[in-house]
Amino acid sequence: MLPELLQGVDTGGLLVIQDSASYSGRHLLQSFINAALNREEAVHVLGFEVSEEELKDGLRGSPVQRLHFHNAYTDPLGWTDHPAFTVHQFCLGELTRLVKQTSHSKPATLVIDSLSWILRHVSTPDVCRTLQQLRKGGAVRSIIGLLHADMHQRGTVGSVCHSATSVITVEPAMRGDEAVAKITKRSKSGKVIQDEEIFRIKDDLTVVVQSKFSKGAKKTDSEEQETDPTANLTFNLRLSDTEREAKQKLALPFVFSKEKKTALLHSGPGSGRIHYEPDANDDYDQEDPDDDLDV
């Protein structure tokens, strides 16, 4: 499922890449940036943890004209007089203004490297609320964030991932250059799909999926399985098309023409009268059945 996510996150979606100290998720994040740039989308990166040179170095070979890097690496807390981007500017108004400055026709993808940095300085409910507002507002098409799961309490990680549409947890695999990705994707209808894949990132930042162990997609509303009663019988209960036609054409008893049906349905008050005149055969005498007694 990793390639599908790389194709594009849905509009209004939040993708969270969870990594840990044993395997860094930044390569995967760079693959996502690369894929977005190749799709000719504008990408805005809030860089707290890596400098611009380092990021652009890693993205060698990608079209970087549409990449806008907001430098939060040099002075994130605003200690100098002219900070480029501080962590306190992480709110809806500032971010919308920043994204709209470089106006493009299509809404941009926002990449946050990393969310952990912001969570250390801004309270979690505020971060969640800002992310929610960004998603609902029109300036940003989708948000991709990197989260270091071992830097925070379980509740914090859980809260951020609770509102995310897709979560990818990366862990190291057996071989050195491979990694295991556990993917959970929530669609708008409420379906939750989970998957586990082993992948490798090549030098040109494309992702190669080695193998999949899929846990299977389960629907949250499953339908009752209706067993077909005409299957597995020793006699044939099914109808072919010609047989079905013949069945339709069969004239049923008591099927009258339309006029007769209306006449019967809309019968008037007096139409049911029976006129009877008793005749000779009705003189049936019980004691004299043959009518030959001469008494």
Next chain:
Amino acid sequence: MAAPVSSVGKPSAERSPFNNTSFQKKTRSKLISIPGTRPSVQNGQLLVSTGVTSLDYLLGGGLAVGTVLLIEEDRYDSYSRMILKYFLAEGVVCRHELYVAAAQDNPDDILQELPAPILDDVAMHKPAEQPRLSCEPPDGLDAMKIAWRYQNLPKVQTALASSSRFGHYYDVSKTMEPEIRQAAKCHRFYLPEHPTQSSPPHSTMLESYSALLKSLQEVINREGFDVAAPMSNSRNILRIGLHSLGSALWGDDLCCHDNPKNGRALTTFLYGLRALLRSSLSVAVVTLPSHLIQDRALMGSITRLCDNAIALESFKGSERETNPLYKDYHGLIHVRQVPHLNCLASKLPDHKDLAFKLKRKQFSIERLHLPPDLSDTVSRVSRGELAGATTVASACGSGSSGNKHLDF
């Protein structure tokens, strides 16, 4: 005391236009008769259906009017949301008023996803539909090929009003039709639309919760759900659905930190909510992402502040998914608390292992039991083994072959 209110001069239930009989049951009891409710057989409280009939049974017949049901969400909030939708759909079918509050999704989105009821007499909600009279042109004569004599009889023939039934079934694969939904009055509270004012420093409640409580109080007073309000002939029930309370989007850090700063905000809100409900004709269902709350003591006090509490645990994503014991079910349901209203103790459900399954037409809650053991190791002596056993003539069976099981 929530519901029982004495009514002098017996109010009649709203007469539905399709009530074909003029018979009306003479209610000598002191309970007000509101469509969609019934008195409990255990303690006489006025009960309301949750929309899921098996959940009604678990809670002792239904939800008592004036109480709160707490649903601890499953990990991906799929089944708890489904139960909330069942609750609201039941309100639409019984013609109660609805109040939906959410911080994450717009309440309108939740209302649009309500499941469709499966009943033919619910179609009576469309007031424009008249029984087909025989003077109409027989267009539909082709519709009935064999039973055409019944063509002109009115489509639905029920003697009682449609909403007198307690508990309905819903088809999850279809959404409720807009006409039925719009017939019910809905009040909405979407948190991002309410600007946050700064709360006074001595209050223990967050602005979001106090705004919600104020809005609830205003709706209850304005629409006349207050028990103290002057008695009018038609009383109705307000069904309140609060989605994902306590999550970070409400501004609460209860789910985020191990030692939350405003740990008492939600408990204060629940206390205020329960006070509001006890003095009005309303029922509330609150869902809470409890899997994010690390402080178990706080979770315990939240549970105790709500009257009914159930917890859903879905198998999706956990290691239990592959357990063959659970293969027929979607998750486990734990009943954390049943209410004891005006009594010392209440009847807990007999069975503690309950599992739920969401089928298309029913959300069923069943007792989890071990399936029969049909594996090979169950001792079944076959002919070949018997023949072999007769050759071994030892009386006590000590010399018998190792893999033959004695079946008594």
